[in-house]
Amino acid sequence: MQDILFYLFAALTLLCGFLVVANPFSRNPVTSAMFLVLTIVSMAGLFVLLHAFFLAAVQILVYAGAVMVLFLFVIMLLDLKEEQRRRYKLYGAVLGLASVAGLGWLLVKTLWQSGVGAGLQPGYVGDTKSLGMALFSRGEFLLPFEIVSLLLLVAMVGVILLSKKDLK
Amino acid sequence: MDWNFLIFAVLKIAAVLGVLMTMVAYAVLAERKISAFIQDRVGPNRVSLPLIGSIPIIGPLLTRWGIWQPLADGVKSFLKEDFTPSHVRKIYFWLAPAIALVPAFLVVAVIPFGSTLGAQKMVIADLNVGILYTFGIVSLGVYGIVLAGYASNSKFPFLGGIRSSAQMISYEIAMGLSVIPVFLIAGDLNLGGIIDYQAQHGWMILYAPLSFPIFLVSAFAETNRLPFDLPESETELVGGYHTEYSSMKFALFFMGEYANMLAGSAMMVTLFFGGWTLPFAGLDTAPALGEWWKGLLHIGIFIAKMLCFMGLFIWVRWMLPRFRYDQLMDLGWRRMIPLALANIIITAVVVMLMNS
Numbered sequence: 134m135q136d137i138l139f140y141l142f143a144a145l146t147l148l149c150g151f152l153v154v155a156n157p158f159s160r161n162p163v164t165s166a167m168f169l170v171l172t173i174v175s176m177a178g179l180f181v182l183l184h185a186f187f188l189a190a191v192q193i194l195v196y197a198g199a200v201m202v203l204f205l206f207v208i209m210l211l212d213l214k215e216e217q218r219r220r221y222k223l224y225g226a227v228l229g230l231a232s233v234a235g236l237g238w239l240l241v242k243t244l245w246q247s248g249v250g251a252g253l254q255p256g257y258v259g260d261t262k263s264l265g266m267a268l269f270s271r272g273e274f275l276l277p278f279e280i281v282s283l284l285l286l287v288a289m290v291g292v293i294l295l296s297k298k299d300l301k
Numbered sequence: 302m303d304w305n306f307l308i309f310a311v312l313k314i315a316a317v318l319g320v321l322m323t324m325v326a327y328a329v330l331a332e333r334k335i336s337a338f339i340q341d342r343v344g345p346n347r348v349s350l351p352l353i354g355s356i357p358i359i360g361p362l363l364t365r366w367g368i369w370q371p372l373a374d375g376v377k378s379f380l381k382e383d384f385t386p387s388h389v390r391k392i393y394f395w396l397a398p399a400i401a402l403v404p405a406f407l408v409v410a411v412i413p414f415g416s417t418l419g420a421q422k423m424v425i426a427d428l429n430v431g432i433l434y435t436f437g438i439v440s441l442g443v444y445g446i447v448l449a450g451y452a453s454n455s456k457f458p459f460l461g462g463i464r465s466s467a468q469m470i471s472y473e474i475a476m477g478l479s480v481i482p483v484f485l486i487a488g489d490l491n492l493g494g495i496i497d498y499q500a501q502h503g504w505m506i507l508y509a510p511l512s513f514p515i516f517l518v519s520a521f522a523e524t525n526r527l528p529f530d531l532p533e534s535e536t537e538l539v540g541g542y543h544t545e546y547s548s549m550k551f552a553l554f555f556m557g558e559y560a561n562m563l564a565g566s567a568m569m570v571t572l573f574f575g576g577w578t579l580p581f582a583g584l585d586t587a588p589a590l591g592e593w594w595k596g597l598l599h600i601g602i603f604i605a606k607m608l609c610f611m612g613l614f615i616w617v618r619w620m621l622p623r624f625r626y627d628q629l630m631d632l633g634w635r636r637m638i639p640l641a642l643a644n645i646i647i648t649a650v651v652v653m654l655m656n657s
Binding site: 163187188194206261 | 393428429430433434436437438439440441443444447448450451462463466467469470473485492
């Protein structure tokens with residue numbers, strides 16, 4: 134049962150991810166965004182299969198529920214007709230392939246080093262408490278967590294600065 | 302595969318869905334009757350069934366109460382012409398009403414609507430991250446409205462969709478922040494655990510008095526009800542996101558709104574008003590094996606509390622005027638969110654001092 138669900142969600146993730154960037158039937162950005170939502174939701178399904186319920190819920194809450202709605206919001210305000218007519222550009226394709234190759238190399242390297250097949254430890258439940266302990270104890274992820282928070286704060290201040298026309 | 306689990310899960314889903322759909326239908330009737338009462342009218346009092354209508358006293362009484370009105374409304378939505386305008390984007394136009402309705406029903410899956418019946422816990426999915434699941438699903442509800450606005454491909458629905466996406470994202474933040482004190486106090490994300498805590502220590506509204514009003518206001522904004530019904534404000538946007546919809550597709554949006562109200566009421570009852578418990582007559586403990594009447598009573602208590610909040614939703618709609626859009630955003634971002642943040646900090650400090 135779990136195996137069937139895993140292959141189902143994995144296939145769905147890959148298929149929808151492919152349709153986000155190269156949909157043969159439509160070049161509509163809204164369709165791409167909706168397929169990205171489906172990708173995110175099926176990835177949340179994969180998290181559930183790994184007993185990481187917190188991550189699954191947060192994945193849907195943050196990415197599907199907030200980030201993608203903002204994406205849609207912006208896409209809907211753009212001139213979509215222009216976007217649909219535009220052809221693929223050479224430098225775009227080169228840059229895209231280069232970044233995919235870079236990320237792919239990182240992924241393969243990580244998989245190579247982390248010893249695939251260790252599998253899920255029995256009885257492990259990725260609940261909120263263990264995640265909180267890992268994030269907020271010294272020597273684990275406290276420093277990276279604080280740095281990321283600071284980065285977000287800087288980004289927020291930057292956005293507010295940019296969106297204010299005249300500073301007082 | 303555990304067949305016992307599967308059978309009971311299907312039974313519970315069917316029962317909850319049946320009760321919910323009935324409540325949606327009669328919530329519409331209640332809305333019409335209460336609005337009529339507030340505006341000094343009579344409300345729906347004409348629909349009568351052939352045989353029951355001719356029973357002496359009871360028949361005319363039921364007719365006057367409008368008991369059969371939801372039946373007539375349902376038949377009407379099915380039989381009216383389902384008109385698809387030629388300028389719409391077909392796929393999204395058909396998809397949007399379904400996406401608007403489904404999340405409202407999914408939310409109910411984690412809500413404990415009763416204690417136990419026999420050996421079965423009266424909750425469909427007893428998740429340990431219950432509340433996060435709820436917020437995740439609620440946040441998907443906005444897609445129905447945004448896609449409806451986009452698919453309709455005309456000005457008014459589009460403006461409605463844009464307004465709603467901004468409004469729902471803003472108030473989701475306030476809503477999410479407002480419940481954090483509840484979990485700080487109870488120390489559990491599971492909704493069943495929250496109810497257990499309230500059964501032992503008293504209702505959460507006493508411990509988190511500031512959380513409840515923020516949650517309530519956000520719930521009004523999330524369900525697009527007056528005084529926050531900007532996405533469909535009929536005086537400026539014709540009908541907002543559902544301007545181009547007719548017959549059953551419109552009915553799906555309509556049902557989605559009421560199902561969302563019911564889900565919001567259920568959440569408020571669970572988080573702040575003790576869920577299925579009552580603090581007297583021994584009604585705050587789970588029934589022993591064989592006390593099935595107590596289990597049923599608990600479900601009744603939960604539904605009764607929910608109906609109180611439904612009454613509040615309807616009452617407010619007919620008493621308050623609509624906000625202006627900038628006032629809505631101002632209230633959300635500059636009043637509600639700072640208030641909710643202060644609430645979290647105060648509660649966290651108090652909880653820490655109490656524990657140490």
